[in-house]
Amino acid sequence: MTVTSIATLKSTNGAAPNEYSHVLGYYTPGDGGGGAFYWDDAATDAEDGIVTIKAPNATGRWKRLHMHIIDVKWAGAKGDGTTNDITAVQQAIDFCSQNGYTLKLSPGTYLCNGSLWLKDNTVITGAGSISVLKIGASGQIRGEKGGVRNYGFSTKYLDEIIPANGEDYDNVLLTTDVAKGSVTLPVASTTQVNIGDVVYTYNDFGDAWAILENVAFSAEWNNYDNPLAQMEVFTVVAKTTTTVTLNRPTLFDCPKDAPFRKLIGVRDVWLSDFKVEFVAEVQNGILLEQIRNCRIDKLVLQNGGIALMNKSAWSTVTNCTITTNTYRCIVVDAFSTGNRISNNTCNYTHGGDAAILVMMSNNNSVCNNTVEGSGGRPLDELGICCHARSYNNVFVGNVVRNMAEGYGLYFGCWANTFHANSSAKCFVDYSVYYAGKATISGAVSFGTSEIRDNIVLPPDPPGTIRLKRSLSIFGSRDIVVTDGIFEKNMLIQATKNVVIANNTLQGDLTLIPDLSDAGPVIRNNRIISTGKCISVMVPVYNTTAPYTPILIEGNYLEGNADRLIYIQRAVHVYIRHNTIKANDHIGVGFNDVASFTAITNNHFMDCAVAVDFSATPGSNVSTSYAAVKDNQFFNCTTMYQSWVSPVNNSFIGKCGVNGFEIMNLAATVPVTPDKKWVYIAAADGQTGAANWKEITL
Template sequence: MENKFIKTLLTACCMLVSYGLVATCYMAKQDEQVLNVTSFGAIRNDDTDDRAAIQACIDKAADAKRVCYIPAGRYIINGDLWLPSGVTMKGDGGKSVLDFKKGALRILKNKLKEFSYTNNYNNEIVPGEQLAALRAGANSGATSLRLENAGSIAVGDLIYIYNNKRDSWTVLEDKSKTALWNSPGTEMARKELFIVKGKQGNTLVLDQPLKFSYKQGATVGRHVGAQQVTVTDLAISNYAAPYAVMLEQPRQVILKNLHMDANGGILLSHMAYKCQVLNCNINVTKNRAILVENFSAGNLVSNNTVNYTTGGDAAIMALMCSYDNTITENKVTGHGTRGTDEGGIFIHALCYGNKVYNNTITGTAEGVGAYYGAMDNEFYNNSIKGVRVGIISYYARNNDFYKNDIVIQTLRAGNTVGALIFCSDGITLTGNTISGNILFGVQLQASNACRVAGNNIQGISPEKYSFGIKVIPGKNKGAENQLGNNRINKVKTPVATQ
C-alpha cells in the first residue's frame, strides 16, 4: 500500500512539471547535474580571493560532465581561471559577478597552462605539440596532403597547415612596403583548418579543398585547444587584463548572455574554430570589445550590444588571416572622440571570406572597413549612423559593400565621407544609401577596377562645397573604374575627377 502511494505521488509530481510548475522530483534530478562554487569554498560579497574555489569547481565539473554554477553575488578573482574541454560555467545573469583583480578567463591548450606566444602569430610555443611537415607541395584546390610522417594524426582530428611565413606583420607595419600590402603576388602568412576525413599511410584526406597553395616543408599540426566549452549567464568585471576573456586556440566554445565591464572584452585567438559569441553586453574603455584573430575560422559573433570608447582601431574586428567568420545583428555605439581608428566593425590584415551584415553602428569614427590585404569579404545591410566615414577600404581588394544605410553626422575632426576607397582594387560599392553632411559621398582614390553603381547619395545643400563622387587617380594605373546609375542630390558637384 505504501509503495503504491509513493508511486502515485511521484506520478502526480511529474505531471505538475508539464503544467509549468516546479516539482521536487524534477529539481532533484536537475541538481545532480550542478556543482555550486560555494560548496568548494567560494564566499560571496566579501574580499576573499575566490579563484581557487571556483577553479576547483570548474575542474570537477569538467571531470564529472556537470555544470559549474555560480550563484548570485560578487566573487573576487586574483589570477587566471582556466577552462578545460567539456565544461559548462553558468551563473544567475548579471547578478553573478566575477571581479578580476588579476588575470582573465582562459582555456587550456594541449591540456596545459604553460604555453606562450609573442604579440602576433609568431613563435607560439605549446609543450608536447607534435608537428609534421608536408612531403610534397599542395596546390590550391587540393583535397589531400602528403606528409613526411602522419603518425600522430587520426581521422576526425581538426588539423592546420601553415606556410611558415613569419614576417607578414613586419611587412604590413612598414610603410615603405605598401606595394606589397595588397598585391596578390605577395606571399603572406597563411594557415587553414581542416577536419581529417580519411587517412592512407601518410596521406590525409581533407573535408574541404585548400584555398591557397603550400610548398614542401609546410607545417601541419593538430588543433590542441580546449573544445566544447560553454560560459553563460555571468557578469565579468576586469580592468586588470587587456581582455576579460582571452581564449587561445578554442574550438566550439560558446560565450552567451555575458555582461562585461572591462578594458577589453573577448579575444578569440590562434585558430579559434567555430566558436560563438552571442547576446553579450560588452562595455569597454581601452581596447576592442570582440577580436577574432590569427587564422581563426567559422566563428559567429551575433546579437551583442557593445559600448566602445577607444583602442585597437575598432569595436569588433577580424584580424590576421581569419576567414569565413560571420558578424551579424550586433549593436555598436561609439563614445570616443578621435577622428580615425575608432571604428565600428573592421576586417583587417589579410582576412578573407568574412560576412558583416545586419549590424547597427552609431557614433564611431568609421562604420565598417576592410584593411591591409583583406579580400573577398562582404559588408551588407548594415545601418551606420552618426559617423565621420561610413565605409572605408584601405589597401584591400575584391570586397563587396552593398545595401548599407549610411548617415554622416559627427563632431569628430576630419573630412566627412560616405565611402572612402583608397589604394584598393576590385571593390564593389552598390545599392548603398549615403546621406548627411558629406564632403564626399564617395571618394575613390588611387584605386583600380572598382565598381560604384546604383547608390543613392544625398547631401544637405547644393550650395555647400561637396562632391557626390570624387575620383582621384593614383600613379599605378590599372583597370578602369566603373561608375553608373548613381542617384546624386543636394551636392555642389555630382561627379568630379581630379
C-alpha cells in the same frame, strides 16, 4: 539528520545505508553551499569536496544528491565580493569539466585574484548580471592548451606560445610541396594522426607583418595573387601510412617541410548568462587560443573583451554586452576560421583601436552587433574592422554609432562582404585602404558628430580641414558599392575597377582613379549635392594603350554648383542615359584635356549650360572628338558652350569601349573610314594630328 556545515558532515559517519542528511550551508546555515546527501556505506572513492565527502571511517562516503548541475558555492566559494574565491571556483570548473556537469554561478560576486583556466567541456552558467566573476588585476579567463596552464601569450602569430604537451603532433612535416586545391597531404608517418583530428598547416614561413607594416611593400598589400603567410584549419577524414586526406581542398600552396599540427586548445566550452568584471582594464579579458566548437553567450563584460586567437575555429560569441575603454571588445585573429560574432552590444568608450576586429582570419561572420562609441575621438577609433589579409568574411546587419570610423577594410583583406550595415554620427562611415574584391551593399549611413565637424588634426598644416565622408577608398581594387543610402561625400583614390551602383547619396562623389586596369563604373545612382555631383580627376593624362573607359550611366544628378559632372584630364569617358538637373548651373564640364568623351542619351534639366567645353581660367583644354548626340533638353539656356579643338571641332560618328570612329575630320588629318583612333598625348598635353594613332577595327 540535519547538520549546519560541510565541516560537520565530514566529522560524522552515517548510521545506516542510504541515510539522508540535510546540510544547512557550506560554512554557515544559509550560505548556499549546503544541500542534500545520502550515506553510501560501501564507497571508498576519493573525496572531491563537492559531491563526495569523506567521513572519519575509511569506508563510506556522503554523496550529494544533484541533477548534474553543480553550484559553485558547493566547492566553498563565498561570493561576498571580498573573499578570494579563486581556488574554489577553479576547483569547481575542473570538477565539472571532468565529469560532464554544468557549473552554476548562483547570485553573488566571486572575487578571483588571478587567472581562471578553462578545460574541455567546461559549461558555466549564471543568473544574469547578479552572478559576477570579479577578476583581480592582471587576471584573465583563459583556455588550456593540450591540458597545460600558465603559459604565456604573444600577439604575433609567428611567436605563438605552444607549451610542451601530450596532445600535439611531434614534428610531423610535409614531405613534398603541395599545390593549392589539394585534399591529400604527404607526411613521413601518420602514426600520431587520427581520423577526426582538427589540424592546420602553413602556406609560407614568412612574416606577413614585415610586409604589411612596411610602406615600401604597399604594392603587395592588396595583391591577393600573392597571399603572404596563411594557415588553414582542416578536419582529417582519412589516412594511409604516409598521407592524410582533408575535408576540403587547400586554398594556398604549402611548401615541403611545412609543419602539420593539431589544434590543442579547449573544445566544447559554453559560458552563458553571467557577468565578468575586471578590476582593472585588461586586454583580451577572455583569451582563448586554438579553440573549437565553443560558445560564449549572454555575458556582461566590464573592462575586458573577448579574443578568439590563433586558429580558433567554429565558435560563437553571441548576445554579450561588453564595455571597454581602450582595448578591443571582440577580436578574431591569427588565422581563426568559421566563427560567428552576433547580436552583441559593444560600448567602446574611449577608442584607440577597433571595437570588433577580424584580423588575418577567414570565413567568419559578424552579424547584428551594435557598437556605441563616445563620439569624442576624431581618429584612432573604429567600430568594426576587417584587417590584414583577412578573406571570405561576412559582415551583415551591424549598427555603429559615434565613432571616428564606422567600418574598415584594411591592408590586403580580400573577398569580404559588408551587407545591410548602418552607421550614425561617424566621421567616416566606411574606410577601405589597400583592400580588394570587397562588396559593400545595402549600407545606411547618416549623421555626423558635431565634435568632429571641421576639425584640424596634427600633423595636418594649420587650416587643413578633414572632410566628413560616407565612403573613403584608397589604394584598393575590385570594389563594389551598391544599394546604399549615404548622407555624406565619397572619395575614391588610386583605386582600380570600382563600381558605384544603385546608391542614394546626399553629397558629392569624387574619383581620382587608377586606370591601369579596369576603369570606374558609376551607374544608376541618385546623387543630390549642394555642390558638384560627380568629379573624375585623373592625375596623369594616360598616353599608353589600352585606354581604360570611365562609365557614368543611368544616374539621377541634382546639384547647386557648376559642372555637376566634372571631367579633368581623362579620355574615353562615357556619360550616357543620365538625368542632370543643374538648377541654373552647368551640367557637364571639362578641364585640362578631356578627349574622346561620349555624351549621349542624357536628359538635361534647368541648366544654364548643359555641356560646357570651355577652359577653366589658366588651364589648357582640349575636348576633341566628343560624341555629343541624342540628348534631350528641358529649360536649358544653352546646350553647348565653347567647344575648343585644333581639328575643327569634329563630332564623332560612333563610339565604343575600345575606341572612337571619327568622321568628317579636317582634310589635313588623313583618316581612313571605318577605323578607330586613339589619342597619344604630346609632352605638352595638347592635341594635334601627329598625336593620333590609327587602329584597325
